[in-house]
Amino acid sequence: MITCKAAVAEEAKKELVVKEVTVGPPQAGEVRVKILYTGVCHTDEYTRSGLDPEGLFPSILGHEGAGIVESIGEGVTSLEVGDHVVPLYIPQCRDCEFCNSSKTNLCGKIRSTQGIGVMPDGTPRFKDKDGNELYHFMGTSTFCQYTVCPEISLAKVNKEAPLDKICLLGCGITTGYGAVINTLKIEEGSTVAVIGLGGVGLAAIMGAHKSKASKIIAVDINPGKFERAILFGATDTLNPLEQKGKEMSELIFEMTDGVGVDYSIECVGTPHLMKQSFLSTKPNGGASCVIGVAAAGQTIDLSSEEVMGREWTGSAFGGTKSRDQVPELVDDYMKGDIKVDEFITHNFPLDDINDAFHAMHEGKCIRAIVKM
C-alpha cells in the first residue's frame, strides 16, 4: 500500500477534496504509476458536475496525466519500473475485434469494468483513510499522486519528453488533432469550421492547418479565444452572438459563398450546436464530426432530408490507436511538428486543483497543468 494525496470527488457538484488515500499494489496485468502532472479536461468537469450518466462518487477523476512506472504486477511484459507513461482512457489490447479493425480505436477489452469504476478484476485499488473504497475514473484517475492502470491502458513514451507538457497528449490535444487527421482525414484545400475553441477545438484547428485546409473558421461565443485560434492556424473567426437572429449554420454559409464548409467539428458538447455544426457543411458531400460530450439524456434532432448527402461521424480520443500513436505524438512534439506548450495557460499545485476548474469556468483557461 502507498499512502499519498488525491483530489477526491466525494459528491456530484461539490468541489474536489484533497486528502490522503491509499493505493493498493498492482495486481496481475496492472501497473502502478507515480503521476507527476495532470491536465484538467472539460470531461472531468462534466463528470464532477453530475451530468455524466456513468459518473460515480466518491471517485478520483482525471484522465490527462503523465508519470513514471513505480511497480508492475504479475505478467506485465511491456513496461518496467522507471518507464515514462501516459495513462490512456481508451486502451489498446491489440487483440480484440476492435483493435484488429482499422475502422475504430475503441478497444473493447475492459470497457465494462472501466465504466463502473473498477479494475478489470472488479475491485478498486483506492481507499480513503477510513478504509472506504473509492471508484476509479475512465481507467486513469490521474488526480492522485499514484494510480493503478491496466498494462493495456498505458503508453510508454520517450523519457526525454517533459511530463508537465506531454500529459496533455492524454486527452485534449490528441482528441482534436486526431479527429481531423485520423477520423475526418481532411484533404488539402478543404474548408473547415471548428466550433468551440477550448483545448480540443484548438487542437482540431492545429490538425486542419497541418492538413493545409484553405479556410478554417474558428467559432466561439467568447471572443477572448480568437487570438489563440489564429495562432493555431484559423483563417476566419465567428462569434454567433454578435449576429443575433441568425443560426450559426446560416452565418457559416454566408462566410463560404453560400455553399457551406467541407468539414465541421463540434468541440463544445451541446446538441443544438452539434446540429448547427452538421448543417454548416455542404449539403452535397459535407462531413461533420461530433467530439463534444452532451449531458445524459440529451439527443440531436435532424430530419432525413438534412442528413441526405452529408456524412456524420463521432470521434473519441481522435480515433487514436492509443498505445501505438500516443508515443508517436510525443515524438512529433519533441521534433517540433505539433504544438503542446501553447495550450498551457495556467499551472496549479495539487492543493489548488479546484482553481483549475474555476479558471475553466471563467473562460480564460485553455489547459491548466496541475503539479501532483
Ligand code: NAD
Ligand atoms: P473547454 O471548456 O476548454 O472549451 C469549450 C469551448 O466551447 C469554450 O471556449 C467555450 O467558450 C466554447 N463554447 C461554449 N458555448 C459555446 C457556444 N454556444 N458556441 C460556441 N462555442 C461555445 O472544453 P474542452 O476541454 O476543449 O472540451 C470540449 C468538449 O469536448 C467537451 O464537451 C468535452 O467533454 C469533450 N471532449 C471529448 C473528447 C472525446 O474523445 N470525444 C475528448 C476530450 C473532450
Ligand code: AHE
Ligand atoms: N462516461 C464516459 C465519459 C463521456 C465520454 O463520452 N467520454 C469520451 C471521452 S471524453 C474525454 O475527455 C469517450 O470517448 N469515452 C470512451 C468510451 O468508451 O466511452 C467515459 O469515458 O467514462
Ligand code: ZN
Ligand atoms: Zn478529456
